[in-house]
Amino acid sequence: MSGAPENQIPAIHLAGIDKRFGAVHANRAIDLRVAPGSIHGLLGENGAGKSTLMKILFGMIHADAGTVEIDGAPVSFRSSAEALAAGIGMVQQHFSLIGAFSVVENLIMGRAQGSALSRLTRKLDLPAAAARAAELSERFGFGIDPWAKVSTLSVGARQKVEILKALWGGARTLVLDEPTAALSPPEADELYAVLEKLRAEGRTIVLISHKMPEVMRLCDRVTVLRDGAVVGNAEISARDTTDPKVRAELEARMVDMMIGRESPALPDRAPQEGPLILDVRGLSDGHRLGPLDLQLHGGEIVAVVGVEGNGQSELVDLLMGLSKPTDGLIAIDNRNVTDWSTQKRLAAGIAHISEDRHASGVANDMSLADNASIGYLDGEPFSPGPWYLAWRDRVRFTEVLIERHKVRTPSALLPMSSLSGGNQQKLVVGRELARSPRLMVAAQPTRGLDIGSASAVHHALLGLRERGAAVLLLSLDLAEVFALADRLVVLRKGQIAGAMTAAEFDIDQIGRWMSGAQDTTPDTTPATAPRKQEVA
Amino acid sequence: MSDFFTIALFASALHLAVPIILPMLGGLLCERSGVINIGLEGMMLGGAFGAVAFSYVTGNPWLGLLGAVGTGLLSGVILATMSVLLRGDQVIGATAINLVGAGLTAALVPIIWGIDGTTPSVPKVPTPELPFVGQIPLVGPLLAELSAIDLVAFALVGAVWWVLMRTDMGLRLRACGESAAAADAAGIDVTRVRFIAVTLSGVLAALGGAYLSIVTLDLFQASMTQGRGFLALAAMVFGKWRVGPAFLVCLGFGLADAIALRAQIFTHDLPHDLLFALPYVLALVALATFVGRATGPADVGKPFRRA
Ligand SMILES: Nc1ncnc2c1ncn2[C@@H]1O[C@H](COP(=O)(O)OP(=O)(O)OP(=O)(O)O)[C@@H](O)[C@H]1O
Ligand SMILES: [Mg+2]
Numbered sequence: 022m023s024g025a026p027e028n029q030i031p032a033i034h035l036a037g038i039d040k041r042f043g044a045v046h047a048n049r050a051i052d053l054r055v056a057p058g059s060i061h062g063l064l065g066e067n068g069a070g071k072s073t074l075m076k077i078l079f080g081m082i083h084a085d086a087g088t089v090e091i092d093g094a095p096v097s098f099r100s101s102a103e104a105l106a107a108g109i110g111m112v113q114q115h116f117s118l119i120g121a122f123s124v125v126e127n128l129i130m131g132r133a134q135g136s137a138l139s140r141l142t143r144k145l146d147l148p149a150a151a152a153r154a155a156e157l158s159e160r161f162g163f164g165i166d167p168w169a170k171v172s173t174l175s176v177g178a179r180q181k182v183e184i185l186k187a188l189w190g191g192a193r194t195l196v197l198d199e200p201t202a203a204l205s206p207p208e209a210d211e212l213y214a215v216l217e218k219l220r221a222e223g224r225t226i227v228l229i230s231h232k233m234p235e236v237m238r239l240c241d242r243v244t245v246l247r248d249g250a251v252v253g254n255a256e257i258s259a260r261d262t263t264d265p266k267v268r269a270e271l272e273a274r275m276v277d278m279m280i281g282r283e284s285p286a287l288p289d290r291a292p293q294e295g296p297l298i299l300d301v302r303g304l305s306d307g308h309r310l311g312p313l314d315l316q317l318h319g320g321e322i323v324a325v326v327g328v329e330g331n332g333q334s335e336l337v338d339l340l341m342g343l344s345k346p347t348d349g350l351i352a353i354d355n356r357n358v359t360d361w362s363t364q365k366r367l368a369a370g371i372a373h374i375s376e377d378r379h380a381s382g383v384a385n386d387m388s389l390a391d392n393a394s395i396g397y398l399d400g401e402p403f404s405p406g407p408w409y410l411a412w413r414d415r416v417r418f419t420e421v422l423i424e425r426h427k428v429r430t431p432s433a434l435l436p437m438s439s440l441s442g443g444n445q446q447k448l449v450v451g452r453e454l455a456r457s458p459r460l461m462v463a464a465q466p467t468r469g470l471d472i473g474s475a476s477a478v479h480h481a482l483l484g485l486r487e488r489g490a491a492v493l494l495l496s497l498d499l500a501e502v503f504a505l506a507d508r509l510v511v512l513r514k515g516q517i518a519g520a521m522t523a524a525e526f527d528i529d530q531i532g533r534w535m536s537g538a539q540d541t542t543p544d545t546t547p548a549t550a551p552r553k554q555e556v557a
Numbered sequence: 558m559s560d561f562f563t564i565a566l567f568a569s570a571l572h573l574a575v576p577i578i579l580p581m582l583g584g585l586l587c588e589r590s591g592v593i594n595i596g597l598e599g600m601m602l603g604g605a606f607g608a609v610a611f612s613y614v615t616g617n618p619w620l621g622l623l624g625a626v627g628t629g630l631l632s633g634v635i636l637a638t639m640s641v642l643l644r645g646d647q648v649i650g651a652t653a654i655n656l657v658g659a660g661l662t663a664a665l666v667p668i669i670w671g672i673d674g675t676t677p678s679v680p681k682v683p684t685p686e687l688p689f690v691g692q693i694p695l696v697g698p699l700l701a702e703l704s705a706i707d708l709v710a711f712a713l714v715g716a717v718w719w720v721l722m723r724t725d726m727g728l729r730l731r732a733c734g735e736s737a738a739a740a741d742a743a744g745i746d747v748t749r750v751r752f753i754a755v756t757l758s759g760v761l762a763a764l765g766g767a768y769l770s771i772v773t774l775d776l777f778q779a780s781m782t783q784g785r786g787f788l789a790l791a792a793m794v795f796g797k798w799r800v801g802p803a804f805l806v807c808l809g810f811g812l813a814d815a816i817a818l819r820a821q822i823f824t825h826d827l828p829h830d831l832l833f834a835l836p837y838v839l840a841l842v843a844l845a846t847f848v849g850r851a852t853g854p855a856d857v858g859k860p861f862r863r864a
Contacts, residue, residue, distance in 0.1 A: 119735040
């Protein structure tokens with residue numbers, strides 16, 4: 022599978038690809054060969070140029086220089102339509118589905134063949150397309166209802182629809198840009214099985230990922246980008262992925278190529294005793310959550326884990342005042358805030374890193390400075406009076422955030438949409454950290470971040486804890502939870518299925534709580550020793 | 558009261574609805590593709606004027622209709638160039654169309670005919686009565702009052718609905734309005750789809766104007782559309798950007814207009830201006846009350862640019 026790609030005609034051959042966005046040199050003379058029937062990893066820090074390179078392959082961005090060959094034949098796609106027609110499918114880093122459409126409409130849009138007249142007059146055969154979608158979904162065990170409206174689907178299901186969409190035209194080559202960033206571990210496992218199946222069918226896959234375990238499991242070969250240029254390639258043979266020592270060495274080598282240093286280990290944490298900050302009692306949204314009790318003290322990180330869709334988003338919305346509870350109380354620092362507006366809660370010292378930065382975290386067309394100061398506008402430091410925004414200060418503040426969180430951008434005045442996915446996340450996280458909150462509600466704070474940046478966010482969250490703040494961490498990444506949390510609760514069907522402290526962390530027990538399986542060993546054996554896990 | 562609500566009243570309601578329906582269809586196509594079009598009024602005036610001018614010059618009212626199509630294409634292409642190709646602000650571009658449409662047509666009347674305000678009569682499109690329809694039970698008498706041109710306008714409603722909701726082209730167009738980025742990733746040429754939709758909206762609005770000038774009447778008068786382009790927009794919003802409901806709202810506006818006209822004959826106590834304001838008052842009240850949160854296509858108003 023990993024045979025030297027030089028001997029065979031590569032499925033994809035990019036040569037000398039160069040692309041600038043104004044002052045940003047996103048791709049510098051990149052060469053990339055992808056062997057047919059292999060999974061090729063594309064790694065690199067946030068802003069290294071991975072998405073740009075793949076969008077060039079897919080015809081969505083036009084390179085300033087360089088050539089593309091598919092199966093040895095030179096191509097020059099002017100649009101994604103041409104790439105699709107040539108048998109390339111791509112799953113974008115950010116969802117590119119239409120929420121108001123059904124799954125099947127999303128799958129067939131733009132795909133019909135035939136004359137313009139027939140496409141203008143002939144009825145679309147949705148039932149036939151739906152039958153095909155059901156069949157395809159069946160084949161990969163997706164269980165997607167082709168008639169479901171996309172906006173009603175969970176993030177995991179949407180990701181599957183994206184993959185169906187990429188495969189729809191019978192693509193032989195698939196590009197996946199961080200497909201598991203928003204998936205829970207079991208969902209990601211399902212996806213890995215699908216990708217392995219696709220490879221076994223002889224399809225070629227390019228996988229962009231920041232998750233090393235995933236790369237080690239799936240990829241035959243990786244290419245690492247830094248600063249828009251290729252810094253190295255690595256082969257991953259079957260032997261590497263089984264021998265733990267070789268594996269660790271290889272991982273370290275790839276991380277080194279990516280960020281040029283090792284990510285600093287997290288500091289030891291002493292347990293802290295702080296005052297009660299968040300007190301939630303009998304909270305319910307009358308539908309998907311509750312009744313739920315939860316207490317957070319200063320100097321404590323409490324993780325909420327669970328399969329997505331078990332009440333996590335509802336909990337966050339209630340805490341932030343984005344929806345109204347039907348029952349129960351929320352108190353912050355002994356003040357009942359249940360009826361407070363979001364604005365008032367922010368002023369009371371709650372900060373919120375939102376789970377889906379595109380749905381609620383950022384305004385894509387607004388500048389970084391606007392985005393960085395949203396939520397601060399009702400008082401110091403940017404609005405000395407009600408009629409006046411301190412524009413200069415906002416820009417300066419944004420520049421401080423950019424500097425502090427290593428956001429890769431030439432200017433605070435560019436629109437948010439010009440940032441790479443991970444860099445958008447860094448700015449949002451930076452903005453919320455800068456509030457110096459009493460309570461941080463952090464939902465998937467490291468989603469889409471590279472290893473170095475994720476580690477920086479982990480340090481920052483621990484820093485908040487050190488300063489006596491309370492952190493509520495919602496994460497799908499158990500390694501992250503184990504590394505940070507003092508305590509965790511498992512949410513299932515809107516209720517707390519179980520709780521444990523850091524000393525008791527036990528991945529099997531958590532899994533049982535998450536899935537609702539019967540607890541086979543009730544209290545007879547002492548809690549098993551926590552598994553040590555490296556933070557990705 | 559029974560001689561107030563007569564067949565004639567409903568027939569006149571349908572006649573009065575047509576010049577709202579046509580621009581409504583145009584506006585709907587345009588906005589479902591993601592481009593705001595508040596320029597319908599100006600496009601209608603252009604069409605009304607173009608129809609009269611061509612009918613006058615050629616002596617053939619059918620060529621007058623063709624002239625309206627021409628001015629519609631022109632105004633549509635201008636707006637599409639400004640808002641789709643050059644990615645200018647869509648509201649500003651359309652406002653410019655309205656201002657130029659009103660100003661230019663008013664200014665051209667004295668230049669061509671040498672008189673201000675209203676043109677002399679030009680050949681008007683014949684409105685042949687439909688044979689046999691009178692015999693159809695129930696709706697027969699009403700249909701007998703309509704002309705083939707009216708029926709074509711109503712058929713267009715069905716055609717637009719069919720294309721928009723049932724065909725591949727319609728799916729592409731709606732995709733561009735919901736998410737230009739998603740449509741682009743799916744291989745849809747967003748710029749092209751939007752350009753065509755905006756141009757088409759110009760043609761449909763212009764035909765609505767021509768209906769006023771050389772089907773209903775036989776002349777052009779400055780500002781003769783009297784806000785129907787904006788009523789068409791209101792109908793689209795009431796109808797939540799759906800063809801069927803928006804069509805019904807247009808019929809409602811037509812009925813309100815017809816009632817105002819007829820009430821003028823029946824009573825002399827009510828101020829006429831107030832009566833003619835009826836559709837607009839209805840529109841305002843409805844917009845402010847039961848339409849509630851009317852949300853259009855998700856990506857409407859946002860220019861699309863590829864990296
Ligand atoms: N449309 C654009 N306009 C301006 N700059 C852009 C644009 N798209 C990307 N860039 C810049 O190009 C660089 C590479 O971005 P790219 O999205 O390829 O990064 P990436 O490797 O995919 O990162 P991530 O892991 O965060 O997704 C970044 O510095 C980004 O800010
Ligand atoms: Mg990216």
